[in-house]
Amino acid sequence: MPKIMVDGKSIDCKPGQMILQACLDHGIVMPYYCYHPGLSIVASCRICLVEVEGIPKLVPACQTPVREGMVVHASSSKAIANQKAVMEYLLINHPLDCPVCDQAGECYLQDYSYQYGRSESRFEEEKHKKPKKDVGQHVLLYNDRCIMCSRCVRFTREISGGGELYVQGRGAREEIDIFPGRPLDNKLSGNVVDICPVGALLDKDFLFKQRVWLLKQAASVSPVDSGGENIYLDYNEGVIYRIKPRYNGEVNQWWISDDTRYSYKIVRDPRRVVQPMRMQYGSQIETTYDRALEMAAGGLQQVVATGKAGSLYAVLSPMMACEEAWLLGQYMRRLDPKALLVLGPVLGKGEDEVFCNSLTGKQTFVIKGEKVPNAKGVRRVMEKLGGPTATFEEFVKGDRAEVKEVKGGWIVGGYLGDWVPKDLPAGMKKGFRVMQDILPTVLAGAVEVVLPGAAWAEKEGCWENHQGRLQAFEAAVVPPVGCRREGDVYMNLLGRAGLYNGAGIRKEMGEPFESVRAPVAREEEAAFEFVEL
Amino acid sequence: MKDTEIIELQEPRLSVADQFYVPQMLVGMGTTLKHMFMTLTGKDRVIQYPEEKREDIPVVEGGMNLRTYRGVHRLNKDEGGRVKCVACFMCSTACPAHCIHIEAGESPWADREKYPIQFDIDELRCIYCGMCEEACPVDAIELTHEYDIVGLTRQEMIFDKEKLLKMYDQTVEKEPM
Numbered sequence: 219m220p221k222i223m224v225d226g227k228s229i230d231c232k233p234g235q236m237i238l239q240a241c242l243d244h245g246i247v248m249p250y251y252c253y254h255p256g257l258s259i260v261a262s263c264r265i266c267l268v269e270v271e272g273i274p275k276l277v278p279a280c281q282t283p284v285r286e287g288m289v290v291h292a293s294s295s296k297a298i299a300n301q302k303a304v305m306e307y308l309l310i311n312h313p314l315d316c317p318v319c320d321q322a323g324e325c326y327l328q329d330y331s332y333q334y335g336r337s338e339s340r341f342e343e344e345k346h347k348k349p350k351k352d353v354g355q356h357v358l359l360y361n362d363r364c365i366m367c368s369r370c371v372r373f374t375r376e377i378s379g380g381g382e383l384y385v386q387g388r389g390a391r392e393e394i395d396i397f398p399g400r401p402l403d404n405k406l407s408g409n410v411v412d413i414c415p416v417g418a419l420l421d422k423d424f425l426f427k428q429r430v431w432l433l434k435q436a437a438s439v440s441p442v443d444s445g446g447e448n449i450y451l452d453y454n455e456g457v458i459y460r461i462k463p464r465y466n467g468e469v470n471q472w473w474i475s476d477d478t479r480y481s482y483k484i485v486r487d488p489r490r491v492v493q494p495m496r497m498q499y500g501s502q503i504e505t506t507y508d509r510a511l512e513m514a515a516g517g518l519q520q521v522v523a524t525g526k527a528g529s530l531y532a533v534l535s536p537m538m539a540c541e542e543a544w545l546l547g548q549y550m551r552r553l554d555p556k557a558l559l560v561l562g563p564v565l566g567k568g569e570d571e572v573f574c575n576s577l578t579g580k581q582t583f584v585i586k587g588e589k590v591p592n593a594k595g596v597r598r599v600m601e602k603l604g605g606p607t608a609t610f611e612e613f614v615k616g617d618r619a620e621v622k623e624v625k626g627g628w629i630v631g632g633y634l635g636d637w638v639p640k641d642l643p644a645g646m647k648k649g650f651r652v653m654q655d656i657l658p659t660v661l662a663g664a665v666e667v668v669l670p671g672a673a674w675a676e677k678e679g680c681w682e683n684h685q686g687r688l689q690a691f692e693a694a695v696v697p698p699v700g701c702r703r704e705g706d707v708y709m710n711l712l713g714r715a716g717l718y719n720g721a722g723i724r725k726e727m728g729e730p731f732e733s734v735r736a737p738v739a740r741e742e743e744a745a746f747e748f749v750e751l
Numbered sequence: 752m753k754d755t756e757i758i759e760l761q762e763p764r765l766s767v768a769d770q771f772y773v774p775q776m777l778v779g780m781g782t783t784l785k786h787m788f789m790t791l792t793g794k795d796r797v798i799q800y801p802e803e804k805r806e807d808i809p810v811v812e813g814g815m816n817l818r819t820y821r822g823v824h825r826l827n828k829d830e831g832g833r834v835k836c837v838a839c840f841m842c843s844t845a846c847p848a849h850c851i852h853i854e855a856g857e858s859p860w861a862d863r864e865k866y867p868i869q870f871d872i873d874e875l876r877c878i879y880c881g882m883c884e885e886a887c888p889v890d891a892i893e894l895t896h897e898y899d900i901v902g903l904t905r906q907e908m909i910f911d912k913e914k915l916l917k918m919y920d921q922t923v924e925k926e927p928m
Contacts, residue, residue: 317839317888318865426855429840
């Protein structure tokens with residue numbers, strides 16, 4: 219464990235660690251643009267230069283490994299003079315368009331200009347103007363805002379592996395570009411926007427939508443596949459505007475796939491089911507939620523009263539949170555102790571998409587082929603509840619005795635797209651069916667009761683990803699008018715007091731759910747910091 | 752919505768004297784009577800609005816200086832007659848009453864990146880503090896000296912982009928930028 223001194227503070231470092239990373243780990247603030255812990259080190263921005271005793275010149279902190287007994291001066295007059303010079307140099311051709319730039323508020327250049335720069339420009343000549351470019355399906359490049367840190371270039375080479383971006387030209391005419399006819403269209407392309415320290419690479423989807431300082435963040439998990447990528451939902455006034463990655467070293471590191479990034483659109487989808495329906499004389503009519511719930515409970519009770527034990531089933535969707543699956547399972551088992559629990563269709567049989575570093579061939583990111591987030595978690599809940607269970611394939615085949623007996627049940631959807639298979643199980647084709655879903659399907663038009671449900675961003679709970687990690691997620695917004703969270707509906711049906719609370723339910727579910735911790739949201743920064751100019 | 756976003760408000764507690772109401776009623780009545788006698792003796796004056804207006808009376812005699820008065824907003828236009836606003840949201844960020852709602856879009860002009868597709872100010876919610884004017888980096892939003900705006904419905908008092916630009920045309924002669 220080498221020990222180094224930074225500005226009179228002694229810190230323990232890992233052997234071979236760079237000075238900058240060691241300082242960041244110990245809460246010592248140092249400016250940097252080109253350094254990113256997930257990418258290779260190029261030391262091109264030069265703002266992290268520090269003085270090291272015994273070395274006559276300044277050295278880049280991001281590229282200098284620590285040595286036992288090293289004495290570093292990060293805020294000596296020489297280092298500060300360098301920071302000021304680098305800032306002035308970077309701002310020479312940078313347009314002063316912060317008010318219309320989407321990065322403003324989370325821009326390194328803006329922050330460092332306050333902290334390390336000077337308040338005025340000595341540059342009197344005309345600024346270089348470079349055109350803005352459309353580099354890919356999701357990304358827009360504003361070349362005149364670029365500071366040539368080359369993070370995006372390294373990302374496309376080392377993480378997504380396509381190498382679509384490159385540095386064109388030299389010196390003052392240097393700029394980021396794509397090769398002719400080869401746009402940045404891989405499934406990780408959105409990440410270059412996140413790693414860009416300035417507003418040079420912007421997301422077309424978020425462009426001009428909202429200013430970043432107005433957004434609030436809820437820690438969540440990706441709903442698109444079983445990878446369980448950790449994300450932040452950025453929302454304001456009940457609307458989600460974008461999704462940003464949340465660092466988790468063991469799951470997604472700093473990156474998320476584009477499917478995850480744009481999955482928030484389902485929340486405000488105009489097709490969302492918002493009207494509860496009930497069947498009357500063979501056709502569905504509009505009804506209130508309470509009336510629909512009454513009819514659902516009454517209908518299921520009648521099925522149990524007329525049939526024998528085991529005539530009820532519940533299709534638990536792999537989009538449900540574990541807590542919700544637990545509550546619905548309990549409700550069905552209360553009505554009928556032998557109720558059959560079925561895991562809904564696990565979509566996506568495709569192969570995993572693997573991304574490799576184009577230089578070393580090492581695997582860097584995987585997009586899972588299983589396109590539901592919680593198949594493992596719901597299976598675990600079903601095991602915990604015990605009793606008769608079946609997979610959806612067995613339910614479709616219908617040759618098991620338990621499967622043949624069903625007369626009515628509860629079906630949960632909640633998928634991000636159409637999920638109803640062409641060959642419906644015999645049990646789901648007739649009988650008394652209650653359906654909870656967020657998008658309209660063929661099945662929803664034929665069932666006895668339709669209950670509008672909530673999307674994942676509107677409720678809390680936990681999901682188990684393909685590695686078997688149980689990850690809790692927070693709610694960001696409230697469901698649209700007419701919809702109710704699944705958890706609240708089950709609490710109501712079970713006759714329990716209060717609203718659905720993920721952590722409370724997890725406690726009664728026992729291990730391993732009990733020990734799932736709520737996600738750690740980003741630390742709140744001070745709302746205003748007064749800067750003396 | 753998270754628990755941290757919920758604010759719980761407590762009703763103010765009344766003292767024992769306040770709970771009887773009568774003493775507080777007498778205090779209020781006293782104020783009314785005081786002003787009645789002051790008007791009768793000529794110490795207070797009643798302005799016969801709208802025949803008589805405060806801006807026509809000298810400030811020392813109870814009038815007001817219209818030049819520093821903060822009235823209804825206007826959106827300024829540039830030389831080409833285009834809206835000057837670049838939809839940077841600075842005004843709506845600075846607004847303590849949250850009465851400015853902007854929807855930004857890509858501008859149809861080459862010299863500008865962004866412009867407001869929609870720009871609504873709720874004039875009933877506004878407290879006329881002038882923070883929006885202070886925050887604007889391009890001097891696009893200004894408060895005029897107009898105060899006698901009326902509307903028959905609340906909806907009419909939500910001024911949209913067209914109405915705010917019309918306000919500019921109406922006041923630009925009297926109050927140049």
